[in-house]
Amino acid sequence: MAEKAGGAGEAMAARHPLPEKMLLSVEYPGYVGDADKAVLTLGGSRRLGRSAVAGSGAPVELRYRYNDLSSHPINGQTVPTQNLLIKVTRRVKRTQGPDGAVRRECVHSDARVVAVLDRTVRFRRLADFQYIASDNDMVARLSRLGRTLDVDEIKRLGASDPFEVAVDAATGYLPAPFLDHRGWPAQYQSVGGEAAHSEAEAEARRRRELARQGFNVACIKYQDTEVPTAPTPAASKDGESIPAELLQRAQRILDECPVVSRSVMETLLPPGECGGRKASAIMPMLAYLMYNGPWRNCWIRLGYDPRTDPGSCKYQVLDIRYATGNPSSLSASRAHQSRRYSGGSGQAHGDSARDRTHVYDAEAAHSRATGIFQFMHVEVQPLRDLIDYSNGRRQTPCEYSGWLQPSVMRTMRTKLKTLKRMSGSARQEDSQQTLAVDYGELDRLIAADREAEEAELASEQMLSARDGFAASGGQQLLPQAVRERVEARVDQSMRALRMQDGDGTSDESGGEFGIFDDDDDDDDDDGGDDDDE
Known part of the structure; x- marks a missing residue:
């Protein structure tokens, strides 16, 4: 039976028990x-x-x-x-x-x-x-005879040796289809979504991930406004057993480079020199991690916010993955990486191969090295030029591309895909020509990105100013610069809409939209906030 909501007088939906079937x-x-x-x-x-x-x-x-x-x-x-x-x-x-x-x-x-x-x-x-097996295929014939139970034919088939018969290579003779459980005739890059799990399974999976992490490190998302300035209480308790010289050694590394990838830190603080302790057990006392964003999987010094420092662009990461790995390739996220920081171990490894496994250069690209590389370790020239391109920087960072314009990051990923498809000989001879960047087209894309960024900044400033206007009870005018910026954006949008409608005329002012109308029915008349523009 439908029930009535008290006071509202509206009928609620009928409730029925779920069937047990x-x-x-x-x-x-x-x-x-x-x-x-x-x-x-x-x-x-x-x-x-x-x-x-x-x-x-x-x-x-x-x-x-x-x-x-x-x-x-x-x-x-x-x-x-x-x-x-x-x-x-x-x-x-x-x-x-x-x-x-x-x-x-x-x-x-x-x-x-x-x-x-x-x-x-x-x-x-x-x-x-x-797959449709040939009538002459031995396995197919044997399967048919197994159903009919023709004993004489089975004996004759068993008396002959199928390997003595000349096999035509053109026929293919693929493995028996009922023995091949692969569902793809070729390699596909698409990956289907995972099935939904119950809340209990999701919670158990989260506990397993935390158990694998093993240490009480402070973690934030890119969208969080505040960064940790002190270790978590659990990390502070665990850090009481860490020798002071190890903490000082790690602190010197972070003082020189406030953002260090986890794989590089594992090499700078090897367990053999740290009393069997991994870097992941030492760093929670001095650094935090970001789940996502341009500085993910990197140790970031406590109190340091790379989102406010344009110089942190060189610490951003470039994730390089291949669909089919080469067993002989080096993995930048797993290999023992080494870099001579002045505050590091102080051991010089010369020009050995391990000393450059964290660097993505032509040799690493040729060997199909995979992993997470920081921008400052990328030495492939076309990618290096895009990173250093001064016209491709943003005023404020974003989650997708950090301090680079999104079009620059997309161009880098496009060049990486081209680099992955190139053969070894092509990398040596034609790599510079194939990976060349059309900077004229890139500048056009950057201009569109910059226009979108300015519009986003104007909207944020307008919302911030309006929040201040509301908090002050109507006693504060919006900044003139914000008004002019948003009015210009409104005029530009209206011109674009009118041109789409076939009318080239446009309004000279955005005031007709009432965006900055100071007369509010809910405000008192004694505010004195009239604008005479």
């Missing part, structure tokens, strides 16, 4: 004309129950040709869901008009929940390709 949902990758045959393609109801309902974790195999063992299986995954199966009933009244046409009118509709779909089988792999 639990059903399994299958997101079938195809049109289902016969439900029984669709279940057979999934291995039958009994096998489907063992794979999906029992929670064994085994994949659910879908074979479009369920009578053919050579049918390539499409593997599905059973994930927990919280969906509802709703049955909708519509009652339609049919009437025949004077002209003989039948009119249908819905006179009643009803919807009710009939079951809860607590598990769903999803197929996230390609379903538009199949």
Whole structure:
């Protein structure tokens, strides 16, 4: 029964208990004309129950040709869901008009929940390709004979040696499809979204991540306005057992370079020289981490905010990943990196290979090195020129590109993709020509970015000024510079809109929008805030 809300007099929605029936949902990758045959393609109801309902974790195999063992299986995954199966009933009244046409009118509709779909089988792999084995394929023949149980033919097949027969390379002779569970005929870069987990699973996963982190480091997001100025209480308690000379050594590194990547710090403070302690156990006393933004995965000195220092652009990170790694390549985020800081270990490693694993140069690009590199360690010349391009700097940083304009960062990533596709010989001979930057086009993109940045700054200043205006009770005028800036933006936007409508005329003032109208019905008349412009 619907209930009435007290005082408001509005009817609340009817509440019904959820049914106890639990059903399994299958997101079938195809049109289902016969439900029984669709279940057979999934291995039958009994096998489907063992794979999906029992929670064994085994994949659910879908074979479009369920009578053919050579049918390539499409593997599905059973994930927990919280969906509802709703049955909708519509009652339609049919009437025949004077002209003989039948009119249908819905006179009643009803919807009710009939079951809860607590598990769903999803197929996230390609379903538009199949293998068809040749009639002469030994495995295919053996599978057919296994179904017919022709003993004599099986003996004759076993007496012959298939390896003595000359195999035509043009036929391919791929592995038996029922032994190949790969769902992709080629490499694809797209990655499907993860299944939703319950709150308990999400909390357990968060605890596991914190356990792997192992130390009580102060962490913030890029959007946070304040930066930590002191270690967390738990880190301070853990730091009581750290020798003072180790803390002084780490402090000297941060005094020279306030933002250091975690991999470089692990090399500057090796466990062998720190009494078995890792840098991740020492640094929470002196630095904090950012989850996201241009300085993620870097130790940042306590009290230092790179978002307020334009010089911190050189400390930003460039994440380089390859879809297929080279086993012989060096990983900048894992390799023992070393750099001679004056406050570091004081050991010079010469020109050894390990001394430059944190540097992204032509050799690192050639060896397909992956990891997180800081801008100051990038030595590939086209990328270095983009980082040092003075026209590509912002007035204020942003989360995507930091102190660089977004168009500059996008250009860098485009050049990185080109560098990844280039062969080893091309990197040596044609890299400079291929990676050349069209600075004329880049300047045009930078101008658009700068215009958007100025508009954003003007909006922020206007909102800040209006907040001050409201806080002062109407006793403070908006700054003239802010008014002029926003009025110019309004005029520009109106001109663009009128040009799109085919009218070249535009207003000379944005005052008609009432953006800075000082007369407010809610304010008293004794404020004296009239503007005579």
